[in-house]
Amino acid sequence: MTSRVPFYLLVSLLVIVGIGMSMYRHDVYGVPWTAGQKHQVWEVEARVEFEAKGDPVKVSLATPDTQNGFTLINENTSSPGYGFALVNTENGRRAEWTKREAAGQQILYFKNQMLVDDNAKFPNEPPIGNVVPIALDGPLKTAADAILTEARQLSADNSTLTRELIKQFNDNESQNAALLTKEMSKADAVVAILSLENIHARVAGALQLEDGRRRQNIIPMVEIWDGEHWQLFNLETGSKDFTKNLLLWNEKGTPLLEVTGGTNSQVSFSIISQDISPKQATDEKIQAESLLNFSIHSLPIEEQAMFKTIMLVPIGALIVVLLRVLVGLKTSGTFMPVLIAVAFVQTQLVPGIVGFLLIVGTGLIIRSYLSRLNLLLVARISAVIITVILIIAVFTVVAFKIGLVEGLSITFFPMIILSWTIERMSIIWEEEGPKEVLVQGGGSLLTAVLVYLAMTNDFVRHITFNFIGIQLVILAVILMLGNYTGYRLSELKRFKPLVKD
Incomplete structure (x- = not known):
């Protein structure tokens, strides 16, 4: 008989190391156990991409500074082989990269950390000099005068004039606005x-700060001087923008990105939120240099945002193991409910459930027809995959046509998993009947909902992302559950007659 001592030693070691790493990170580096206890910091990473031509390269990117509601506490770059400097110009701060010679695809990273601070204020610098009218050619000048005349009649001051101008540019029937926006952007017009x-x-240029967002673009807005303050206007609504978590990245109207010695340049932003201790906020020290403080925070923001979801998968696996081993709940596939729950996180719960039921139900009907053709397994699965893609496409278009915006998120469902689910359920239908399909399908859906509720819990999201040692503890618990050979809760019904006897 094999000794179980090494197994229990392994489980104990995983628990001790996992808890030890988590406590060390909490005690030494001040990472809170729960979300919301500490100061919030937004980490924003700019990803600059361009094609170098083999000549000297100079890249200049506008960067934000302390402003209303945010204090800049740290900024750095990750671009080996390039010289780097932060330059203060008349039109604001800029990050500059330089290199004597570069060729091919180039990627530069610039990351800063903005502390949410209600006491932070941006210097209210008034404009210098008189306004210089922007020259417009004949038809453009005529269109601009017409728009201005109409907006002037409907306004009382500079603020309301700006609002009325933006309203005209949002009017699809305005030919004058359409003429101007053919030659320039709405903001420039x-x-x-x-x-x-x-x-x-x-x-x-502004960024809407939302945790876990990747590849975001700057939102163009317009600022006007009302004689005392700069007022910010949303180009979509025409109203003054007081949106929470709105970070002004490029406030002084200068170009966001300038590249010399390269072509096809573009910049995108990835955003993530963290909670840090007051001491960390003061000392500008969030990232650790010790191996014991091993953290995902050292990765680029785009990868961090991706891992924020990936690190939730072990929680889903733990719930599946609990339900299958202790409760005895039947599911279609072992970890298919976890993947469906990940899709629910993207689609939201109710639209996700409706979409799942529609796709699987329709797929089962089509699969029943395919079964009569006696196709080989590979061909049948391939046909089901294509069918699922077509079903998703049709449902998405129909949802858009009838105005159900939530239906557009149905594309987040993993197609391969759905295809295998349809295939598996159809086989069960043929071999064991529709009742077993309902049992396993219902168990899968119930498990996916429970996993979704766990994945969207703020505490769970916080602790799995900030304490990687928790993953070792989850692994230890799953190993222990895998050693369980007792009765399941669902089996109590089977043995109920023995109790009566």
Whole structure:
């Protein structure tokens, strides 16, 4: 008989190391056990991509500074082989990379950390000099004057004038606005018209801060000087923008990105939120240099956002093991409910359940027809996969046509898993009947819902992402559950007659 001592030693070691790493990270580096206890820090990473031509390269990127609601506590770059400097110019701060010679695809990273601080204030610098009207050619000038005349009649001051101008540009029937936006962006067009009215205005670039977002683009907005303050206007609504978690990245109207010696340049942003201790916020020290503080935070923000979801999968696996081993719940596949739950996180729960039922139900009907053709397994599975793609496409288009925006998120479902689910359920239907399909399908859906509720819990998301040692503890628990050979809760019904006897 094999000794179980090594197994229990392994489980004990995993628990001790996992808890030890987590306690060390909490005690030494001040990472909170629960979300919301500490100061919130937004980490924003700019990813600059361009194609170098083999010549000297100079890249200049606008960077934010301390502003209303945010204090800049740290900034750095990750671009080996490039010289780097932060330069203060008349139009704000800029990050500059330089290299004597570069060729091929180039990727540069710039990351900063903005501390949420209600006491932080941006210097209210008034504009310098008089307004210089922006020159517009014949038809453009005529269109701008017409738009300005109409907006002036419906406004009382510079603020309401700006609002009315933006409303006209959002009116799809305005031919004058359409003519201007063919030649320039909406933001530039609004600034150009305001300059004709001697109003100081500039284009501002903003980022909507949302945890876990990747490859985000700058949102263009317009700022005007009302005589005392700069007012920010949303180009979609025309109203003053007081949106929470709105970070002004490029406020002074200068180009966001300038590249010399390269082509096809673009910049995108990845965003992630963290909670840190007051001491960390003061000392500008979030990332650790010790191996014992092993953390995902050392990765680029885009990868961190991806891992924020990946690190939740072990929680889903633990729930599946609990339900199958202790409860005895039947599911279609072992970890298919976990993948469906990950899709629910993207689609939201109710649209996700409705989409899952529609796809699987329709797929089962089509699969029943395919079974009569006596196809080989590989061909049958391939046909089901294509069918699932077509079903998703049809449902998405129908949802869009009838105005159900939530239905567009159905594309997040993993197609291969859905195909195998349809195939597996159809086989069970043929071999064991529809009752077993309902049992296993219902068990899978119930498990997916429970996993979804765990994955969307703020405490679970916080502790799995910030304490990687917790993963070792989860692994130890799963190993222990795998050693369980007792009765399941669902078996109590089977043995109920023995109790009566």
